[in-house]
Amino acid sequence: MTVANHNSAEQIVISGEEAALAVAAPLVKEKGGKAIPLKVSGAWHSELIAGAVPDFEAAMAKVCFNAPQTPVLFNVTAASESDPAAIRQIMARQIASTVRWLEIVERLMAEEVRVFIEVGPKTVLTGLLGKIIPPDYEHRCFQFDTPEGLAKMLEAL
Known part of the structure; x- marks a missing residue:
């Protein structure tokens, strides 16, 4: 069992074998926390799926990357990276590593980022x-999952 996502000061997602998670849930509740099983198809961001990393690395090796024009923060490091070869490795590591969302947001605030855009459903x-x-x-937050949503967001900016 491992921390899969450190989402906020109040929300930590754990990942692992079902039996271990079943033991952890009552302990979390005993300490005053909530334990909500997520409906996901695998033990993402844990060593249990580390076997997928080599195949993903092989697939990423076939993708042509250029250095990002804008800094990109990665879940596994909570830091930016500009070297395409390093980006490939980091992206492969993210499959079986903790998502450091809280650290990413704290870093963005330290860098005085004021606009946050979420893309997805x-x-x-x-x-x-x-x-x-x-x-x-x-700050301002935008979310979109359609071309129309993108147009509205760009208009608002």
């Missing part, structure tokens, strides 16, 4: 931002 990350970012930190 749900607003999980936007919700987590609301739990991490202090009320007096001036």
Whole structure:
């Protein structure tokens, strides 16, 4: 069992074998926390799926990368990287490593980032931002999952 996601000060996701998670859940509740089983298809961000890393590395080796024009923070390091070869390795490591979302948001705030954009069908990350970012930190959050949503966001910016 391992920490899969460190999402906020109040939300940590654990990943591992079902039996271990079943033992952990009552302990979390005993300490006043919540234990909510997630409906996912695998033990993501844990050593249990580390066997997938070599295949993913092989697939990534076939992808042509250029250095990012804008800094990109990676889940496994909570840091940016510009070297394409290093990016390939980091992306492969992310499969079986902890997502350091809280650290990423804290770093973005330290760098005075004020606009956050979530791309995808749900607003999980936007919700987590609301739990991490202090009320007096001036910022805007956008979320979209369609071309129309992108157009609205660009118009608002």
